[in-house]
Amino acid sequence: QAQLVESGGGLVQAGGSLRLSCAASGIAFSIADMVWYRQAPGKARESVAGIPRHGSTNYADSVKGRFTISRDNAKNTVYLQMNSLKPEDTAVYYCNAHFIGSDYWGQGTQVTVSS
Secondary structure, three states: OOEEEEEOOEEEEOOOOEEEEEEEEOOOHHHOEEEEEEEOOOOOOEEEEEEOOOOOOEEOOOOOOOEEEEEEOOOOEEEEEEOOOOHHHOEEEEEEEEEOOEEEEOOOEEEEEEO
């Protein structure tokens, strides 16, 4: 059974940093395309950063230069390093795995950036 578990969220002041982790189990992680999404209150869920099994990483314009996505296939974990955080980054952050035509989601982790 596939499972994604996010961690690392919390409350941080504007300008601060957080590192999110997403540990995967039950899937062949090394061949999954991984994406971090976020959803702010009253807004649609949006993709933030992606790291495919092959190829380059990609970022939403709003986080380019501030966020970095990476993966450790040996640990079945994907990370999101978030620097220079802004209040508008406040959201629930979700990990997504796209694997053999199916999508799997974690439960989300709250990130709150105070001004």
